[in-house]
Amino acid sequence: MSSEGAKGREPASYQALLDENRALKDEIQSLRVRLGNAEELKRAIREGDLDALVIHRPEGELIFTLDSADRAYRALVETMNEGTATLACDGTILYCNRHFAELLRMPPQAIVSTSIYRFIAPENMITFKALLKHEMGNREVNLLTEEGESMPVYMSISSLQVEGSPNAWCLVITDITECKRAEKTLKLKLEELARSNAELEQFAYVSSHDLQEPLRMISSYLQLLQRRYQGKLDDKADKYIYFAVDGASRMQNLINDLLEFSRVATRAREPEPTDCESVLNQVLSNLDLYIKENKAAISHDPLPEIIADNTQLTQIFQNLIVNGIKFHSEEAPKIHVSADKKEGEWVFSVKDNGTGIDPQYSEKIFEVFKRLHNKEDYPGTGIGLSICKKIVERHGGHIWVESELGKGSTFYFTLPINSGEASKANF
Ligand SMILES: Nc1ncnc2c1ncn2[C@@H]1O[C@H](COP(=O)(O)OP(=O)(O)O)[C@@H](O)[C@H]1O
Numbered sequence: 001m002s003s004e005g006a007k008g009r010e011p012a013s014y015q016a017l018l019d020e021n022r023a024l025k026d027e028i029q030s031l032r033v034r035l036g037n038a039e040e041l042k043r044a045i046r047e048g049d050l051d052a053l054v055i056h057r058p059e060g061e062l063i064f065t066l067d068s069a070d071r072a073y074r075a076l077v078e079t080m081n082e083g084t085a086t087l088a089c090d091g092t093i094l095y096c097n098r099h100f101a102e103l104l105r106m107p108p109q110a111i112v113s114t115s116i117y118r119f120i121a122p123e124n125m126i127t128f129k130a131l132l133k134h135e136m137g138n139r140e141v142n143l144l145t146e147e148g149e150s151m152p153v154y155m156s157i158s159s160l161q162v163e164g165s166p167n168a169w170c171l172v173i174t175d176i177t178e179c180k181r182a183e184k185t186l187k188l189k190l191e192e193l194a195r196s197n198a199e200l201e202q203f204a205y206v207s208s209h210d211l212q213e214p215l216r217m218i219s220s221y222l223q224l225l226q227r228r229y230q231g232k233l234d235d236k237a238d239k240y241i242y243f244a245v246d247g248a249s250r251m252q253n254l255i256n257d258l259l260e261f262s263r264v265a266t267r268a269r270e271p272e273p274t275d276c277e278s279v280l281n282q283v284l285s286n287l288d289l290y291i292k293e294n295k296a297a298i299s300h301d302p303l304p305e306i307i308a309d310n311t312q313l314t315q316i317f318q319n320l321i322v323n324g325i326k327f328h329s330e331e332a333p334k335i336h337v338s339a340d341k342k343e344g345e346w347v348f349s350v351k352d353n354g355t356g357i358d359p360q361y362s363e364k365i366f367e368v369f370k371r372l373h374n375k376e377d378y379p380g381t382g383i384g385l386s387i388c389k390k391i392v393e394r395h396g397g398h399i400w401v402e403s404e405l406g407k408g409s410t411f412y413f414t415l416p417i418n419s420g421e422a423s424k425a426n427f
């Protein structure tokens with residue numbers, strides 16, 4: 001710069017000084033003009049005459065105007081998959097993006113400068129006004145299209161308060177028509193499922209209950225035949241009568257079990273505080289003889305108090321412990337019961353040292369009448385685990401087994417700690 005030159009050396013002549021002085025004046029004038037321009041730019045930004053983004057940095061201000069970064073921002077708003085609009089404080093739409101206009105099935109120019117209120121369904125007007133009043137928030141509301149068709153959207157509103165200018169809002173809407181349709185279908189399907197389940201339960205109850213009477217009759221007359229004519233007819237007759245009596249008694253067991261299965265729903269009691277240790281003690285006392293006969297050792301960790309149907313919890317423990325004893329290996333049965341608290345639920349476990357279960361059947365065994373062992377070696381109908389599953393699920397938990405053939409099995413079931421709340425819906 002010439003000013004530096006002036007300081008750095010002796011002026012050669014008066015003429016040279018004059019020239020230098022003129023040059024300095026020109027330079028000052030040009031700096032004044034640039035300063036004036038900068039001041040004008042700042043005023044325009046401050047008063048909103050110009051869209052700009054000002055970033056304050058230690059090295060100085062960085063200004064992005066419409067000509068630079070703002071273009072990218074506008075392109076983003078225009079191409080985003082949500083509808084967005086800005087509103088003046090009286091609800092006049094100042095701007096809307098392409099998607100907003102498409103959702104309302106109108107051209108943007110027909111929307112801008114009209115009132116947002118014409119697009120809000122009357123039943124949602126109070127909600128919408130409340131959203132504006134709180135200047136922030138989101139809700140599901142119905143919008144009205146040009147043809148008067150109602151369209152569900154998820155709307156979020158935020159205040160665009162710029163210092164010195166009147167209040168305005170930014171509105172973002174997401175079309176949730178598909179979501180609502182799916183929700184409705186799901187609700188219908190769930191209702192249908194609940195109805196069909198209730199019918200099935202009713203059917204199982206009525207049929208098993210009503211079948212009991214004629215079956216009792218068949219069974220008692222067959223036993224009478226057996227008592228009167230055993231050994232008096234030929235060998236074949238004895239064999240036939242034996243098969244008939246055996247078949248009738250197995251059928252009676254199946255029907256009783258089916259009835260018990262359907263009673264999980266029909267005879268459920270209100271969940272109440274239940275001490276699991278007393279439940280287990282009750283089970284051990286019910287099974288006292290069976291435990292002694294099989295030389296079974298049963299141990300347990302401290303068990304919690306939970307909210308549950310006391311009788312049904314007894315059924316779960318009883319079924320699992322009987323299985324643990326029944327399906328024993330060469331060794332005397334050893335069973336251990338424990339409970340662990342994990343993320344909002346209790347995980348109970350009943351571990352045995354029995355025959356174990358091939359993992360490929362670990363889900364099948366919870367189905368009604370599914371058995372992996374034959375009735376000659378291990379008596380039973382195959383209903384116990386399905387009853388456990390039904391009870392656990394009614395309490396809001398789930399049940400599974402971890403096992404390997406020959407290595408014993410551990411049955412786990414969860415019950416929510418706040419099981420009262422979860423189960424009320426099901427009881
Ligand atoms: N602790 C266990 N050890 C090995 N197998 C088991 C055990 N518990 C259940 N099972 C298998 O699962 C089947 C179904 O059990 P369950 O529904 O209680 O019926 P059931 O006891 O009448 O046979 C049993 O027949 C058996 O094959």
Ligand SMILES: [Mg+2]
Pocket residue numbers: 319322323380383384385
């Ligand atoms: Mg069983």
